[in-house]
């Protein structure tokens with residue numbers, strides 16, 4: 001009898017446990033409260049959570065206060081709940097021309113102003129080959145504009161061009177030059193492509209945060225045929241620089257990061273990372289109704305709320321493994337916040353055994369959730385079960401041609417080896433219904449199915465809980481393109 005009872009208990013315990021978890025989640029996710037997080041984060045007042053605008057800090061502060069309120073702990077030593085990130089923001093000049101060698105060059109056409117302050121001046125110029133240390137020998141450059149070839153001998157790939165440029169600026173500055181002009185003739189990258197890429201506002205990670213902004217003009221001039229170089233070899237003469245309104249500024253971004261210690265003595269030394277980007281596109285071109293605020297309810301206020309819900313639920317119901325909560329900034333600027341964390345992790349990456357990310361374009365089917373990366377790791381059944389308990393079905397990426405897996409924050413961790421699917425709202429194709437709101441001012445909470453949002457949030461929590469209670473470490477399916485990285489990271 002006793003034996004039979006034990007056997008019965010063993011058989012049904014997982015079910016009861018799971019039912020208990022489901023009930024606890026139902027109780028924890030209060031619809032008024034969760035929807036209020038959602039409407040705040042997607043509100044017009046936050047002006048679309050542009051990582052380059054000041055309102056983004058209000059969103060960060062809000063997330064942090066929710067993490068704190070519910071008892072999730074800061075990871076940073078100062079207890080700020082932030083990971084500060086040095087960014088550089090740049091925008092093309094409103095006006096930019098230079099004249100030399102009997103020609104005038106215009107910004108965006110055959111000239112690119114890459115850095116430096118406003119200037120309107122006629123200066124001496126001096127040609128220095130590639131502009132490397134040895135080229136300065138016995139040359140007088142004080143107060144002159146240094147004219148050089150772009151890149152270096154056998155170094156013409158795009159990364160080289162930028163890296164060399166930075167070095168050359170430093171050098172020119174240290175020699176007292178008044179500006180640096182690189183004559184652009186790189187066989188690897190056509191001029192048109194370079195203009196397309198660089199002649200627009202950009203935000204990037206600041207690779208030299210301690211360095212001051214370049215105080216001298218730094219320009220590229222198109223010289224595809226190499227004629228200018230030939231001319232410059234013969235003449236010195238003067239150059240007229242006329243540049244106005246170039247934006248170069250340093251800004252500080254914030255990832256919001258917290259954790260909840262796990263309960264199992266051994267497993268709690270590892271983390272399941274729950275993540276979502278909280279930034280969006282900001283204010284932009286108005287739509288037909290005149291709305292210019294890109295609220296980003298689907299992309300990705302809904303995911304940010306999932307993290308806040310997770311802070312509340314897991315602080316009350318900690319699983320065996322520890323939970324790491326990460327709200328990323330600047331995803332829309334090129335996955336920058338998560339990229340910074342992956343290179344400057346606040347806990348060792350090898351201790352993060354899984355990342356359940358959230359990001360969204362939109363949805364067209366409220367009976368499913370779409371898990372980008374389902375079918376690639378050993379925990380698929382856990383996600384499928386969890387989602388099913390809330391009456392939904394988990395389906396894998398229906399639009400692999402969009403390359404969504406490699407277009408969101410999860411890829412920065414997959415590349416390091418961490419299994420990292422993205423738990424998305426239900427879509428069966430990247431169709432008109434999804435595209436209608438994707439990166440549009442109409443991506444708002446007032447046209448969002450809130451009953452579905454609640455099911456989505458709850459099924460995310462249960463998925464995360466099941467994964468964080470699993471004793472076996474999640475693995476990539478054999479032969480996955482990130483399997484090798486995982487072997488390196490975890491050493492198995």
Ligand SMILES: [Zn+2]
Nearest residue numbers: 299300359360
């Ligand atoms: Zn997104």
